[in-house]
Amino acid sequence: MESLGGGDGSMNDSPVAQKLHQFWRIYQYYLDKTTPHAVPRWAGTLLLALIYAIRVYFVQGFYIITYALGIYILNLLIGFLSPLVDPELESSSDGAVLPTKGSDEFKPFIRRLPEFKFWHSITKAFCTAFVMTFFSVFDVPVFWPILLVYWVVLFTLTMKRQIAHMVKYRYIPFSLGKQKYGGKKGSASSSGSRAD
Template sequence: MDVGSTGDTSADYFSPDGAISRWKFTVSRQYQHFLDKTTPHMLRRWIGSLIIACIYVLRVYLIQGFYVVSYGLGIYMLNLLIGFLSPQVDPEIQELYDGATLPTRGSDEFRPFVRRLPEFKFWYPLLPPFLSCFNFMIL
């Protein structure tokens, strides 16, 4: 008896490994649904992230430790910020290869600045390091 199109049998469906994989799939689907719902709410995401960062800084200040972890986290955040502020294509290098070009047709879109790292992809990697540092600091 096949349960799904993957070929799992009923014995695999009720095994502990099958239950764990179903649970992981359900949690990952709910997490992705949460991310999809927060995508258009940019201001709320950044305010929430700022609150979490302030709690982290306060916790580090009160414990007076975890400076190495904070230093590494700061370097990681700086690397993401540089990617966010950098253009996708360097105009000076592109000008050497293509020459100076402007839109020639009305349908051509002139984009003076396209980010190398979009805003959501800049925000998303910032959250897990703060949350993992909270777990580390509880010990």
């Protein structure tokens, strides 16, 4: 009798593994198609967050899941607001820092956690937390106001430290689009009218 494991690796895969692989490829295909559509992606995530909040409100439970979700999102936010290369480490190693004057070399702000990965991680976190609200084992009884106050204090201290870091190294993690220069158009038309 011939061995089935001789040639193609897909012959050894079980039908379940093949279906999972096929599902993953379809998921990745549609995920890739959403990449350029930031506003609809974030709108969908906000809708998901609203549905999750309504679920937690009506169930009156799962506060520990919500607290863990808040801590996870705060961690993602720090990665989103931080540069890929920390200026503290960069300045101590080779003397290079982020540009502070117009004559300095331009270095674009590159995030430690890109926007798409930030969005995808938050969306997966909300989906996971929503599914967890259907299992009573995750509904640990806690006094939720203490968790809320602790999270607000943690958020405030973390953001204060992050903003101080931004001010110290003079970087802004947001760009408001491509910079536009309008000076050349006006000067060309006025110099053309003087030549006549």
